[in-house]
Structure formats: structure tokens, C-alpha cells
Amino acid sequence: MAALxxxxxxxxxxxxxxxxxxxxxxxxxxxxxxxxxxxxxxxAGLFYLLVGGLEALLFRIQIAKPDQNIFxxxxxxxxxxxHATTMVFMAVMPLIAAFSNYFVPLMIGARDVAFPRMNAxxxxxxxxxxxxxxxxxxxxxxxxxxWTGYAPLTTKAMSPSAGIDFWWAGLTMLAISSMVAGxxxxxxxxNMRAPGMTLMRVPVLVWMMMVIQFLLAFxxxxxxxxxxxxxxxxxxxxxxxxxxxxxxxxxxxxxxWVFGHPEVYVLILPSMGIVSEILPVxxxxxxxxxxxVIFSGIFIGFVGFGVWGHHMFTAGMGPxxxxxxxxxxxxxAIPTGVKIFNWLGTLWGAKMTYPTPMIFALSxxxxxxxxxxxxxxxxxxxxxLQQHDSYFVVAHFHYVLVGGALMxxxxxxxxxxxxxxxxxxxxxxxxxxxxxxxxxxxxxFWPMHDLGNRGMPRRIYTYPADAxxxxxxxxxxxxxxxxAAGTLVFVYNILTSLKNGKAAGRDPWDxxxxxxxxxxxxxxxxFDFTPxxxxxxxxxxxxxxxxxxxxxxxxxxxxxxxxYSWKPMWVSGGIVLILVGLLLxxxxxxxxxxxxxxxxxIIGSLYAWVTEPV
Amino acid sequence: xxAQLAATDPHEVADAAGHDHGDHxxxxxVENNFMGLPNIKLAMWAFLxxxxxxxxxxxxxxxxxxxxxxxxxLPQDVFSIGITSISTFLLLxxxxxxxxxxxxxKQRNPATARxxxxxxxxxxxxxxxxxxxxxSHFVHLGLKLSTSLxxxxxxxxxxxxxxxxxxxxxxxxxxxxxxxKGKLNPAKLPINVxxxxxxxxxxxxxxxxxxxFVYLLEFIQ
Ligand SMILES: [Cu+2]
Numbered sequence: 001m002a003a004l005x006x007x008x009x010x011x012x013x014x015x016x017x018x019x020x021x022x023x024x025x026x027x028x029x030x031x032x033x034x035x036x037x038x039x040x041x042x043x044a045g046l047f048y049l050l051v052g053g054l055e056a057l058l059f060r061i062q063i064a065k066p067d068q069n070i071f072x073x074x075x076x077x078x079x080x081x082x083h084a085t086t087m088v089f090m091a092v093m094p095l096i097a098a099f100s101n102y103f104v105p106l107m108i109g110a111r112d113v114a115f116p117r118m119n120a121x122x123x124x125x126x127x128x129x130x131x132x133x134x135x136x137x138x139x140x141x142x143x144x145x146x147w148t149g150y151a152p153l154t155t156k157a158m159s160p161s162a163g164i165d166f167w168w169a170g171l172t173m174l175a176i177s178s179m180v181a182g183x184x185x186x187x188x189x190x191n192m193r194a195p196g197m198t199l200m201r202v203p204v205l206v207w208m209m210m211v212i213q214f215l216l217a218f219x220x221x222x223x224x225x226x227x228x229x230x231x232x233x234x235x236x237x238x239x240x241x242x243x244x245x246x247x248x249x250x251x252x253x254x255x256x257w258v259f260g261h262p263e264v265y266v267l268i269l270p271s272m273g274i275v276s277e278i279l280p281v282x283x284x285x286x287x288x289x290x291x292x293v294i295f296s297g298i299f300i301g302f303v304g305f306g307v308w309g310h311h312m313f314t315a316g317m318g319p320x321x322x323x324x325x326x327x328x329x330x331x332x333a334i335p336t337g338v339k340i341f342n343w344l345g346t347l348w349g350a351k352m353t354y355p356t357p358m359i360f361a362l363s364x365x366x367x368x369x370x371x372x373x374x375x376x377x378x379x380x381x382x383x384x385l386q387q388h389d390s391y392f393v394v395a396h397f398h399y400v401l402v403g404g405a406l407m408x409x410x411x412x413x414x415x416x417x418x419x420x421x422x423x424x425x426x427x428x429x430x431x432x433x434x435x436x437x438x439x440x441x442x443x444x445f446w447p448m449h450d451l452g453n454r455g456m457p458r459r460i461y462t463y464p465a466d467a468x469x470x471x472x473x474x475x476x477x478x479x480x481x482x483x484a485a486g487t488l489v490f491v492y493n494i495l496t497s498l499k500n501g502k503a504a505g506r507d508p509w510d511x512x513x514x515x516x517x518x519x520x521x522x523x524x525x526x527f528d529f530t531p532x533x534x535x536x537x538x539x540x541x542x543x544x545x546x547x548x549x550x551x552x553x554x555x556x557x558x559x560x561x562x563x564y565s566w567k568p569m570w571v572s573g574g575i576v577l578i579l580v581g582l583l584l585x586x587x588x589x590x591x592x593x594x595x596x597x598x599x600x601x602i603i604g605s606l607y608a609w610v611t612e613p614v
Numbered sequence: 615x616x617a618q619l620a621a622t623d624p625h626e627v628a629d630a631a632g633h634d635h636g637d638h639x640x641x642x643x644v645e646n647n648f649m650g651l652p653n654i655k656l657a658m659w660a661f662l663x664x665x666x667x668x669x670x671x672x673x674x675x676x677x678x679x680x681x682x683x684x685x686x687x688l689p690q691d692v693f694s695i696g697i698t699s700i701s702t703f704l705l706l707x708x709x710x711x712x713x714x715x716x717x718x719x720k721q722r723n724p725a726t727a728r729x730x731x732x733x734x735x736x737x738x739x740x741x742x743x744x745x746x747x748x749x750s751h752f753v754h755l756g757l758k759l760s761t762s763l764x765x766x767x768x769x770x771x772x773x774x775x776x777x778x779x780x781x782x783x784x785x786x787x788x789x790x791x792x793x794x795k796g797k798l799n800p801a802k803l804p805i806n807v808x809x810x811x812x813x814x815x816x817x818x819x820x821x822x823x824x825x826x827f828v829y830l831l832e833f834i835q
């Protein structure tokens with residue numbers, strides 16, 4: 001048994017660092033610190049969350065009532081396409097990256113990720129890719145073929161607008177960013193753990209992060225190939241998706257969904273991890289069946305690669321393929337159920353407290369379960385034939401992604417922000433945010449089940465007044481306003497708590513894991529000394545168990561800190577040049593020279609990268 | 615304290631700490647290294663797993679469309695197994711010289727390693743040269759990117775493989791140059807050459823798969 005104050009007495013380590021940054025802006029442009037990169041991802045993710053939300057608000061206004069003419073045709077389709085593309089790739093994924101960047105090294109007791117400059121490269125590639133994708137609005141118009149981009153709908157003949165070109169170019173950069181980050185974090189978690197932290201002592205959130213990094217590294221290549229083939233069709237005249245030349249519409253669907261289904265788990269597993277960290281802290285007891293929760297997450301990761309065909313039951317794959325994919329999809333309900341019952345087991349009979357992160361984490365369980373249950377319905381191929389492309393499906397994945405993924409991330413924000421800013425967030429505003437958002441999301445997405453059952457298809461921009469869909473649509477749109485209001489309260493809460501929040505201290509929630517050992521906010525080197533881990537709850541045992549106090553060494557450690565670097569941004573910039581050259585190929589003569597310049601600048605930057613002292 | 619690893623091999627210390635230290639890796643404390651593989655090697659294995667999915671998708675697409683071309687020329691009209699066998703043999707030999715480079719570096723013999731890297735890069739460049747000749751010959755026979763599903767799938771699949779060989783040639787040349795100029799931390803040279811070798815062998819294996827299933831099977835039929 002030992003108090004946390006023993007950590008205050010630890011000596012500052014002795015630094016070895018090549019160069020130091022002088023100016024604030026240069027620091028943010030060249031940083032290789034996982035915490036700063038995490039903050040960058042977080043700011044970008046919140047920004048795009050507002051953008052994607054605004055897009056949803058606009059097209060929901062169009063279909064709030066029948067026979068409206070505010071956003072019609074491809075304007076509506078563009079808003080729908082960009083809403084989904086933004087929310088999946090530019091809001092939820094960077095928010096997850098924010099948590100994995102900031103907290104994975106802290107939770108495993110490391111000073112940084114395995115490859116700090118590669119991490120910065122992932123960030124800049126994401127940043128430039130998301131700008132490139134959204135710049136379609138300035139230079140052309142929004143892509144309007146749906147976030148799933150089904151070829152041949154996206155071929156030049158069907159979608160002549162350059163919006164699709166910005167879409168494939170931007171998504172290609174986001175894919176590169178994710179694959180590189182995946183490799184980086186797999187190595188970080190496997191190799192950089194503090195002494196004593198065996199794999200079974202790794203926190204559940206870190207485990208879920210490791211599973212999704214494998215999913216990122218292995219599921220993005222197929223969709224990258226799909227996007228490359230699309231770009232060749234549109235730019236160099238290949239015929240992969242040309243049905244007049246024998247091209248098969250199944251090809252894109254396979255390549256997209258081999259990625260698309262694991263991507264669902266990329267979006268949801270981190271929130272499951274966050275909930276698994278938060279529930280034990282406020283229920284004052286260990287997570288029930290921690291190993292079962294970890295292994296079910298790993299199982300979900302593996303089986304997630306074998307279920308993609310459930311998106312294609314209506315595409316005519318044949319009865320055998322349909323039966324196989326229906327079975328594998330139903331099997332995934334088992335590990336998911338294991339997690340849900342373990343959370344319930346954790347809460348059973350516990351004396352809980354209810355601060356904002358706990359409320360969000362508690363709401364995750366029923367909201368995600370609603371989405372999970374409608375998901376099992378879709379595993380049933382004959383039933384899916386009825387529900388396919390209806391609002392029932394929209395209701396399903398929004399319960400999973402908003403009620404599940406986003407509520408989990410909100411819980412994470414309230415739980416972890418004190419560590420990032422050193423200030424507690426406002427509890428009253430947090431609860432206002434919760435109730436506005438929770439009521440709003442149910443008001444929006446619950447009626448969509450009914451709309452789907454009444455036959456309303458997805459992605460239609462208007463409907464007749466006598467279709468019987470008026471009331472449900474009005475409810476759905478009014479719910480969006482509540483969610484928007486809740487999100488604004490949330491952003492306001494973050495901004496004001498930066499200034500006025502109460503000081504959080506090292507360990508505001510009396511928690512269990514290593515990130516709470518660091519200062520709030522943590523120093524650049526995270527920990528003054530390398531913590532040694534004796535159990536899966538090192539900080540809890542430090543506080544409560546005799547003989548398990550984390551030893552504070554008497555001597556100062558010597559550490560090497562990586563220096564700032566411009567090279568990651570240069571390499572990302574080279575990729576932008578290559579893509580811009582391809583985008584302009586048929587517009588400006590000799591624009592292929594831009595691509596060549598991009599390739600050469602990548603080679604030069606990489607040479608500078610490997611030779612610069614860090 | 616167990617964080618102070620008693621490292622037997624200097625390059626392992628540098629890699630266990632997980633950063634590129636240049637010439638300045640004189641620190642006492644390093645993070646523990648649980649998996650028994652240096653960071654950079656583990657990263658290369660993970661990356662190659664990712665690459666398997668990439669080439670799996672490309673080769674899968676080729677076979678998804680195999681025999682579905684609506685217009686000629688068809689594979690049997692253009693493939694010339696003799697020439698491709700020669701280029702395949704050269705690429706296989708480059709894997710041998712790559713292995714010799716890795717071995718020379720393990721024996722702390724940078725000059726020999728540099729020479730084998732240059733030979734490997736030259737063999738790889740020759741392979742790419744054969745591919746350029748093959749492509750122009752096929753175009754001459756009337757097979758273009760836009761001719762048919764065969765043209766599209768064949769050129770893009772083998773083209774991306776050739777692109778990977780080209781990246782490898784640039785990588786190995788850069789590595790040889792850096793060794794020649796002595797710009798890399800000598801302690802880290804063996805692992806750097808070994809990781810480049812992993813990539814090179816992988817690209818070679820992908821070609822064996824393509825050569826066997828795309829060229830040879832066509833030839834047997
Ligand atoms: Cu799915």
C-alpha cells in the first residue's frame with residue numbers, strides 16, 4: 001500500500017535530445033510526440049464531426065416533410081455521400097486515432113510509439129487526404145454515389161463529375177494513413193510494454209486497439225485495390241467495372257466489403273474498450289471476466305474477415321455463399337453477447353457512482369444492444385432481402401455507430417480529458433449534453449425501424465405525402481436538432497473547461513491503470529521513471545495492496561527523446577502531388593509532371609528522413 | 615531494475631528503444647522488448663502481412679475475370695514463356711545475392727554487403743527492364759490497358775508487382791549509397807539490410823506466385 005504522492009518525489013530523467021523546437025506553430029507542424037499527434041487527431045475528428053453532422057442536418061431538413069425541394073437530386077446524394085464518408089473516415093476514425101495515440105503509450109507505460117516519425121506521417125497523410133476529399137466541393141462538386149461507391153455507379157459513364165475523383169484520391173490517402181498507423185501500433189503494443197506488463201496484463205482498451213490495428217493493416221489493402229482499379233478505370237481507361245466489356249458489379253462489392261465489415265469493428269471495438277475501462281472504475285470492482293472480454297474481442301477480429309457477404313445477399317451470390325455468410329454473421333453474435341453479459345456482470349449488485357463518463361458508458365450497453373439485435377436480423381438472408389436498402393438498415397447501423405461507437409467515444413472524452421488538459425470537465429453541462437444527445441438519437445433513429453418496415457428506401461430525396469412516412473420523418477429530423485444542440489454543448493464544455501475546469505490532479509477518478517500515474521497533463525516524456533507492472537490493475541494495487549507498490553527508483557533515468565521533424569509532412573506532401581497530377585491528367589497538359597515531381601520529392605524526403613539525426 | 619536490458623548485441627539495444635538514434639544512441643535505459651524481435655523487423659512482418667492482402671486482392675481480381683475477356687488478344691496469343699522464364703530466373707538470382715548481402719552484413723562486412731546490394735539492385739532493374747519490353751511487345755500485339763478485362767487485369771497486377779520491384783531497387787540503391795558514405799549507424803546496419811531483404815524476398819515470392827499461376831498454367835493448357 002502506497003500513496004500516489006510517492007510519484008511526486010521521482011527525479012526528472014536526464015534528456016538526450018538532438019534539437020529542440022523554439023516556436024509553437026513549428027512545434028505543432030513537426031511534432032513526433034504521440035500526445036500532440038493525438039490532440040491533432042482529436043481536434044480534426046471533432047471538426048469533421050460537426051461537418052458531418054451539419055451535412056446530416058441539411059439532408060434531414062429536405063426529407064422532414066414530403067414533396068420538399070430544398071436539396072434535390074445530386075445535391076441531396078452528395079450530402080448523403082459526404083455525411084457517411086465524413087463520419088466514418090474523418091470523424092470517428094480520427095477520434096479513435098486520438099485515443100490510441102494519446103493513451104496507448106501511456107497505458108502500457110511507454111515513452112512514445114514504436115516509430116514516432118511514422119506516426120507523424122500517418123497524421124499528415126490523414127490531414128491532407130481529408131482536405132483533398134472535401135476540396136471536391138470547391139473544385140467540382142461533392143461525390144454523389146454513396147459512401148459505398150458501388151462501381152459501375154462510380155465509373156466515368158455513370159458519374160462524369162470529378163467529385164468521384166476527389167473521393168478515390170482522398171480515400172486512398174486515408175487508407176495509406178490507416179495502414180501505416182496499423183503497423184506502427186501493432187509493433188508499439190507488442191514491443192513497447194513496460195517491464196512486467198505481460199499480454200494478459202494489458203488493459204482491455206489497449207487490447208481492443210491492438211485488434212483494430214490488425215484490422216486496419218489487413219482490411220484496408222482490398223479496398224485500396226478497389227480504389228486503384230476505379231482510379232485506373234476513370235483515368236487510364238481500363239475496363240474493370242465496365243459492364244459493356246464484361247465487367248462484373250460483384251467485383252467492387254467484394255473488394256469494398258472485405259474491408260467494409262472489419263471496418264465496422266474498427267469503429268466499435270475501441271468504444272467497447274473504453275466502456276470496459278470506465279465501468280469498473282465507477283462500479284468500484286474489477287471487470288467481470290476480463291480475459292473473456294479480451295478473447296471475445298480477438299475472436300470478433302478474426303471472424304470479422306469472414307462475414308462480408310451479408311452486405312451482398314441481394315447481389316445474387318448463390319444459396320451456398322448466402323448460407324455460409326449468414327452462419328458466420330450469426331456466430332459473431334456470440335462473442336458480442338459475451339461482452340454484454342460481462343459488462344452486466346460487472347454492474348450486478350455494484351455500488352455505482354454516476355458522473356458523466358459513467359452515464360455515457362452505461363447508455364452504451366442498451367443502445368449498442370439495440371443495434372446488435374437488428375444486426376442479427378440481417379444475418380438471416382431471407383429477412384435481409386426484405387430489409388435491404390430500407391430505412392431499417394439505416395436504423396440498425398446508426399444504433400451501432402451513434403448509440404454504440406459515438407456514445408463510447410463521448411464517455412472516453414469525459415473520462416480522459418482531465419488527463420489531457422489537467423482540468424475536469426463540467427458535470428452539469430456533461431449531463432445536459434448526455435440527455436440532449438441520448439433523447440435526440442433515439443428520436444432520430446428509432447422511428448427509422450418503422451420507416452423501413454413501411455418500405456421507405458434509403459437515399460431517396462423526396463417522397464409523396466400519402467406514403468405513410470410523414471410522422472416518422474418529422475420525428476427523425478427533430479431528433480437531429482437535439483443531437484446537434486447536445487454536440488454544441490459538448491464542444492462548449494471542452495472549451496470552457498480548458499479555462500475554468502477544476503484541477504484534475506494525477507488520478508481524478510481513483511482508477512486502476514498506468515495512464516493515471518502520469519501527470520495531468522503528462523510531461524513530454526510521459527513518466528519520470530519506467531513503471532514496473534505487477535498485475536492487470538497496477539495503479540489500483542499500488543494504492544491498495546501491500547507489496548505491490550510501483551517502485552520509484554532513487555536515481556534519475558537517462559532517456560533519449562526523439563526530435564521534431566519536417567520529413568513526415570514532406571513525404572505526405574509528395575503523395576498529394578502524385579494524386580493531384582493524376583486528377584489533372586485530362587484537364588491540364590503535362591500535369592503528369594506534377595506526379596513525377598511528387599515521386600521524386602518522396603525519394604528525396606525519405607533520404608533526408610533516414611539520414612537526419614533524431 | 616529489469617528495464618535495464620543486458621543487451622548482447624548493440625543493434626538490439628538501439629531497436630529495443632524503438633527510435634532511430636543516428637550516431638547518438640548512448641542511453642542507458644531502454645524499453646523492454648517482449649516479442650524477441652526488434653521493432654523494425656516486427657513492423658516489416660506486419661507490413662508484409664498487409665501486402666499479402668494487397669497482392670491477394672490483385673491476383674484474386676485477375677482470376678475473378680479469368681477467361682471473361684470479350685475481345686482478343688488472349689493470354690495464349692501474347693505470352694512468351696521463354697523470355698519470362700529468363701527474367702524470372704534473374705529475379706530468383708537476385709534473392710540469392712540479397713541473402714549474401716544480409717549474410718555479409720551479419721559478419722560485419724559492409725563493403726561486401728554494399729557490393730551484393732548493388733548486384734541485387736541491378737538484377738532487379740534488369741527484371742523491370744524485361745517487364746517494360748514485355749509490356750511494349752504486348753501493346754504492339756494489340757493488347758492495351760483498355761482492350762479487354764485480360765488487358766486491364768494483367769497490366770495492373772503485373773504492373774503493381776513491377777512497381778514494388780522498382781521501389782525495392784530504389785531502396786537497395788539508397789541503402790548501398792548510405793553504407794558507402796558511412797551515413798548509417800554501424801550498429802544498426804545488419805538489421806537495416808535484413809529488413810530490406812525481407813521485403814525483397816517477399817516481392818520475389820509474389821512473382822513466383824504470379825509466374826506459376828498466370829504464366830505457367832496458361833502454358834500447360
Ligand atoms: Cu457487415
